[in-house]
Amino acid sequence: MQSDWIVILPHLFLAGGGLLIFCIGAFWKNRPDGTLFITALLSAGAAAVEALAFSGSGTPFAGMVSGDSFSRFFIALFCGISVITLLFSRRYALHRRFSGDEFYGLILFATLGMALAAGATHWAILFLGVELLSISLYILIAIHKSSQAANEAGIKYFIMGSAASAILLFGIAILYASTGEMGIVESLNAPDSRNPLFLLGLGMVITGFGFKISLVPFHLWTPDVYQGAPAPVAGFLSTGSKIAMVAALLRIVTGASPPVWEVIAPVIWTLAALTIIVGNLTALVQDHIKRLLAYSSIAQMGYLLMALLASRGDGAGASAVIFYSVIYAFMDLGAFGAVSLVSLGEPMARADRDSLTAYRGLGYEYPFAGALLAVSLLSLAGLPPTGGFIGKFALFQAAIGADYMAIAVIGIIGAIISIYYYIKVIAVLYMRPTRVPTPHTFPGFSGPVACASIFALIVLMGILPGSLLEVIAVILS
Amino acid sequence: MAVYGQVILLGMMLFVIGGACVLIRRNLIMILIGVEIMLNAAGIVFIAASLRWGALDGQAFVIFIMAVAAAEVAVGLALIVYCQGRSGSINADTYNTLKG
Numbered sequence: 001m002q003s004d005w006i007v008i009l010p011h012l013f014l015a016g017g018g019l020l021i022f023c024i025g026a027f028w029k030n031r032p033d034g035t036l037f038i039t040a041l042l043s044a045g046a047a048a049v050e051a052l053a054f055s056g057s058g059t060p061f062a063g064m065v066s067g068d069s070f071s072r073f074f075i076a077l078f079c080g081i082s083v084i085t086l087l088f089s090r091r092y093a094l095h096r097r098f099s100g101d102e103f104y105g106l107i108l109f110a111t112l113g114m115a116l117a118a119g120a121t122h123w124a125i126l127f128l129g130v131e132l133l134s135i136s137l138y139i140l141i142a143i144h145k146s147s148q149a150a151n152e153a154g155i156k157y158f159i160m161g162s163a164a165s166a167i168l169l170f171g172i173a174i175l176y177a178s179t180g181e182m183g184i185v186e187s188l189n190a191p192d193s194r195n196p197l198f199l200l201g202l203g204m205v206i207t208g209f210g211f212k213i214s215l216v217p218f219h220l221w222t223p224d225v226y227q228g229a230p231a232p233v234a235g236f237l238s239t240g241s242k243i244a245m246v247a248a249l250l251r252i253v254t255g256a257s258p259p260v261w262e263v264i265a266p267v268i269w270t271l272a273a274l275t276i277i278v279g280n281l282t283a284l285v286q287d288h289i290k291r292l293l294a295y296s297s298i299a300q301m302g303y304l305l306m307a308l309l310a311s312r313g314d315g316a317g318a319s320a321v322i323f324y325s326v327i328y329a330f331m332d333l334g335a336f337g338a339v340s341l342v343s344l345g346e347p348m349a350r351a352d353r354d355s356l357t358a359y360r361g362l363g364y365e366y367p368f369a370g371a372l373l374a375v376s377l378l379s380l381a382g383l384p385p386t387g388g389f390i391g392k393f394a395l396f397q398a399a400i401g402a403d404y405m406a407i408a409v410i411g412i413i414g415a416i417i418s419i420y421y422y423i424k425v426i427a428v429l430y431m432r433p434t435r436v437p438t439p440h441t442f443p444g445f446s447g448p449v450a451c452a453s454i455f456a457l458i459v460l461m462g463i464l465p466g467s468l469l470e471v472i473a474v475i476l477s
Numbered sequence: 478m479a480v481y482g483q484v485i486l487l488g489m490m491l492f493v494i495g496g497a498c499v500l501i502r503r504n505l506i507m508i509l510i511g512v513e514i515m516l517n518a519a520g521i522v523f524i525a526a527s528l529r530w531g532a533l534d535g536q537a538f539v540i541f542i543m544a545v546a547a548a549e550v551a552v553g554l555a556l557i558v559y560c561q562g563r564s565g566s567i568n569a570d571t572y573n574t575l576k577g
Contacts (some may be wrong), residue, residue, distance in 0.1 A: 131548075135552055151560060158553055159499070159512075169515075170488075170492050173522035177529065197485075333527045407516035
């Protein structure tokens with residue numbers, strides 16, 4: 001019984017930190033500047049340390065959450081994502097006047113939602129995690145009150161997200177009606193996998209996941225929401241919430257019985273192929289950086305889905321998916337973080353520096369943020385010596401090793417196309433004359449710290465990926 | 478079994494009605510109501526399935542669904558009120574400035 005509580009200690013830190021921040025915001029009016037920020041950082045950090053340091057045993061609370069090393073690894077990753085988001089948004093939130101308790105508290109609650117979704121072994125916990133994440137994000141996206149675009153993005157994400165949650169929930173209900181099992185793995189080991197009711201439920205669950213990971217054809221909300229949302233929140237949304245759903249999907253894929261897998265595999269194959277093709281082709285014609293990053297993140301999810309196909313059996317695919325999730329988290333956070341750093345000086349009326357023409361010669365105007373953006377984009381394109389190269393290599397190697405030749409070829413063609421639009425942005429950054437320089441705003445200390453750590457992580461994972469791969473091998477064994 | 482099958486069918490019909498409401502109506506409040514109908518349709522299916530399997534976990538889930546639906550409505554209505562205050566319209570078609 002005691003070990004039950006040790007397993008959910010990271011969750012308790014996140015929830016407690018969030019509640020503490022709300023209480024401080026409500027009752028401590030003349031607090032020193034930065035109290036909420038420090039509290040949020042400490043809570044997320046403590047949760048990460050706890051997740052990495054202590055090992056609980058088995059599946060506590062009647063098998064509803066998992067305390068295995070898989071979920072603890074992901075909790076630590078989500079805490080890392082939220083720490084970097086907090087660092088990037090510190091100055092950004094101050095400038096745009098939304099650095100109240102609701103911003104910091106909701107970041108922690110969204111992280112808790114991700115942790116629950118990735119660690120769930122029971123449909124109820126999965127649903128509650130997804131909802132906690134989504135409801136926090138509805139508010140976080142619309143949190144910049146004087147921005148019309150953020151308002152519109154919030155309402156769009158709310159409508160699409162709540163409809164997707166309802167579809168996911170109805171799918172879970174149908175699965176329960178046809179199998180009588182609430183455990184995720186148990187319900188996917190149904191003896192009668194051709195039962196139409198079961199197939200309907202499975203289809204709706206996959207549709208719900210498709211909306212949340214923004215797979216084609218469920219991706220239409222993504223570019224609008226990313227364009228309207230504040231840049232640090234868009235980074236948080238595109239990394240944390242998607243990786244949480246990918247982790248849950250990985251659990252579904254590896255836990256399904258062989259006859260059920262025969263039904264799921266072609267669906268995932270089709271979604272992956274469509275996502276890679278449509279994501280990359282649409283990204284080619286974008287002239288706004290946040291929309292371009294949105295389509296790029298759609299395409300990246302296609303590559304991850306491709307390796308998910310190969311993640312049954314010897315685990316090469318699963319290891320590639322986890323490895324790429326980590327790298328993807330840092331490079332996408334880096335790209336959105338750079339956008340938020342160069343948007344600090346923008347006047348209140350304009351949300352972010354977004355149009356590509358505003359990025360002309362930015363590499364000289366903002367050397368550090370420009371370099372971060374360039375390295376993140378190179379890594380997203382999968383060029384050496386960045387972590388993205390090793391990650392993409394592992395993904396394609398896993399797909400080819402498991403005899404998914406056709407999808408691997410589609411993926412490689414997509415990756416080659418994608419190099420064009422990433423390089424296009426880098427060319428704009430460095431090879432065009434500078435526009436009239438805007439006066440610099442003091443970026444604070446937190447932004448540059450996040451900038452440097454992401455820079456180091458991307459390069460480090462490109463040069464020395466061995467230690468992370470070893471950790472992942474331990475998780476999967 | 479037969480009775481539970483009919484209740485599940487009722488849940489599916491409600492879900493389709495809610496989904497149609499989300500897709501067809503352009504008023505944000507009606508869209509929110511459509512989502513609520515979809516969530517509660519899932520609740521009905523859970524209750525029927527719970528009776529079918531003679532287990533309580535489906536019914537316990539319904540209580541969570543109610544709490545989640547209430548939280549979602551609270552946030553959704555706040556967003557809609559805020560939209561109304563900004564642009565004076567709760568027609569979903571007026572929110573189309575983000576394009577690429």
